Amino acid sequence: MTDVAKNGPWGTDRPIGVAVLGMGNVGTEVVRILRDHADELRSRVGAPVLLRGIAVRDSSIDRGVPAELLTTDAHALVARDDVDLVVEVIGGIDPARSLILAALNAGKSVVTANKALLADYTGELAAAAEHHRADLYFEAAVAGAIPVVRPLIQSLSGDRVDRVVGIVNGTTNFILSAMDETGADYSATLAEATSLGYAEADPTADVEGYDAAAKAAILASLAFHTRVTAADVYREGISKITAEDLETASALDCTVKLLAICERVGAGPGEPAREHGGKERVSVRVYPALVPRRHPLAAVSGAFNAVVVEAENAGRLMFYGQGAGGAPTASAVLGDLVMAARNKFFGGRAPGESVYAELPIAPIGDTPTRYHVNLQVEDVPGVLAKVAGEFANHGVSISTVRQEGHGEGARLVVVTHCAMESALADTVAALAEMTSVTSVTSVLRLEGTEE
Amino acid sequence: MTDVAKNGPWGTDRPIGVAVLGMGNVGTEVVRILRDHADELRSRVGAPVLLRGIAVRDSSIDRGVPAELLTTDAHALVARDDVDLVVEVIGGIDPARSLILAALNAGKSVVTANKALLADYTGELAAAAEHHRADLYFEAAVAGAIPVVRPLIQSLSGDRVDRVVGIVNGTTNFILSAMDETGADYSATLAEATSLGYAEADPTADVEGYDAAAKAAILASLAFHTRVTAADVYREGISKITAEDLETASALDCTVKLLAICERVGAGPGEPAREHGGKERVSVRVYPALVPRRHPLAAVSGAFNAVVVEAENAGRLMFYGQGAGGAPTASAVLGDLVMAARNKFFGGRAPGESVYAELPIAPIGDTPTRYHVNLQVEDVPGVLAKVAGEFANHGVSISTVRQEGHGEGARLVVVTHCAMESALADTVAALAEMTSVTSVTSVLRLEGTEE
Known part of the structure; x- marks a missing residue:
């Protein structure tokens, strides 16, 4: 057994109660690991980690877990006195948002994999966590099992x-x-x-x-x-x-x-x-x-x-x-769960939100990028020069330009140097208007190169 | 400025005092970042992070930092009342070990990049950290800047x-x-x-x-x-x-x-x-x-x-x-430093040592691996069969065997299936004794393959 000293208000026999909200791919794996690896999780946390209940939409389906664990009343499950930690794997904004807020407002730790919710409501959730000294973890929300x-x-x-x-x-x-x-x-x-x-x-x-x-x-x-x-x-x-x-x-x-x-x-x-x-x-x-x-x-x-x-x-x-899948995503959820449970046991805290820099968002037009442009052109002398001139008019520097084919199949393939997205978009719009350009067949950005 | 709430015993104006032990490649970069990015570090921690002093072997060398920051008395620096956090980048066992223990025993947080020390004394250091509710972080000890x-x-x-x-x-x-x-x-x-x-x-x-x-x-x-x-x-x-x-x-x-x-x-x-x-x-x-x-x-x-x-x-x-170098290693050190400083400010704790499993160590002989063996052999009929027989005698299954060259240059190249290291080593020793084997020219293990 563990030789770590007991430090928090938690006793080694006082279990940490967990509610799992949602039993899709990820929820099913989270529940499996909680049940199959209970001994190992207890050793890692310092106290038993007990699954108190699972909120599902339909509790009549056989999900291979004892029926008494299932409930359709997620809010009641979150509110239970013996639930210390809530795992939210329902996804979407509602009811996930109100359930997470209810948990945090009650000082309970929350582990979520909900990227859509976090992308829009992290500020609100983090403020609730901060105010009630509760943990909010979300490793599983980005790139599944990959710690990022x-x-x-x-x-x-x-x-x-x-x-x-x-x-x-x-x-x-x-x-x-x-x-x-x-x-x-x-x-x-x-x-x-x-x-x-x-x-x-x-x-x-x-x-x-x-x-x-x-x-x-x-x-x-x-x-x-x-x-x-x-x-x-x-x-x-x-x-x-x-x-x-x-x-x-x-x-x-x-x-x-x-x-x-x-x-x-x-x-x-x-x-x-x-x-x-x-x-x-x-x-x-x-x-x-x-x-x-x-x-x-x-x-x-x-x-x-x-x-x-x-x-x-x-x-x-x-x-x-x-980056996805039930078991890999559950691995990330369980890592957060063990850390949140250890915080309960040892009296630690998850790092809070850090948004002090408040940098403004640049519009896409101001973003530097490179374009690769495919043009179908008239097979007449000077078309390359005309096209190149249009790039120059917009201040876009060309890296390479290649002329391919003849007659109706004549094409120009242009790769630019790095330029502002707006200048590149304007260039492409202007090219489409040129009489010697039959059509702009493809425009792709180029990443992972220098200059 | 930060909008995070102040939660710990720390006030937003009470600085977190840092001592840096050692000013080699890593120490120099740590000091540079602490001084150049003081504002950003303050915002991330919630309180000012102040460099109190740097312990060096020779304080007479100009290191581009104010002379009053340098001291040759590392123990006195660690003991200073205004030092809350100690960064150890001296390396080696002594005096790093006694300095880290002194810091932990005084309840101060420690960030170290010292793999040699941790490889042998983590138990002692972790016990001191646990006993005094102090943080011990060591991300920089393995693979430099890579979070592992x-x-x-x-x-x-x-x-x-x-x-x-x-x-x-x-x-x-x-x-x-x-x-x-x-x-x-x-x-x-x-x-x-x-x-x-x-x-x-x-x-x-x-x-x-x-x-x-x-x-x-x-x-x-x-x-x-x-x-x-x-x-x-x-x-x-x-x-x-x-x-x-x-x-x-x-x-x-x-x-x-x-x-x-x-x-x-x-x-x-x-x-x-x-x-x-x-x-x-x-x-x-x-x-x-x-x-x-x-x-x-x-x-x-x-x-x-x-x-x-x-x-x-x-x-x-x-x-x-x-995995190495001053700035990358300093990045890992500073990440630990910010977390340890935030723990001071918010009242958090670093995760302690987890050694509950106490698995025994397997001797190298019991390790499954694959061998690639190059043999110089006599160019006589049946040599391949004899060599193959020696592998079979030791219960080692052959994946491929290839005969190359003629006369004095005759060679056998053998790749085994996965087998116990001891059986493979015994096989190679027996091959070296065979009269038809002139010499065992190379033995390499093979990793990253199946079976």
């Missing part, structure tokens, strides 16, 4: 994070990886992902980037000590990515990934980011982008997740693992 | 870690990467590493695996809730690795890495590891091994570090980044 929330809050708390770039949605990464491997188009690949269980019946939240945007808001809040909500995140999904885009990517020795990017940018367009003294802004965005195959994120395939963090002193760090 | 200590202690505290495999020494990884790229031999590459500052004048601690063994002891202790010391770690260095070994590796589409491996093994040789109820043992070892190029650790080159953690529910996680 705790490293950002704790390990990097003495460093200055410049940039966080991640693949944080397994569904879209599965689809893009499959399109890259098979050459199939988006809708066929989505159908396959749905049949394999990698995409939900209504895939909107995943494929349109809402899930990734919620996670980006959480990551940016932690990285930059600034409250960022989902509405602050510029968002494009993957539903317009074509088989031709993947082909284009391959030709450039790249692949296409849906990236969540959080970074410090300058106080104004073109100004440097490394301005101390509150002059900086924060850019948070989610979109599909070309990533060079030699970049570590390009190798993250299937339903895996990875997050790259760049900090002033730590340099570049990468965290990789399973 | 905190994820193991906290994030994975509700999971069951089966295996930790890491490249945790930058010097040896630099040398092995360079040998792999250039084909140069060990001594020439070591000389180059020394001239570039990647190896110390006396490289023994790095190249003979002592540094990696200390880190392996720390990782195994955390992963398996069992106190593991450096003496428990089986250790082989890289000084006997030859250019031919790297050639052999390349021919197998492998490279050679110095690995720190911590894993659960069965209660007896050949027994399965997944026996709950205290029957398992722990194997901790450091040695150079063949790693397939497609394995994520094979891509970790130069002075970088990476740690792969395999857990029952989380699955496989990987952490990657800069």
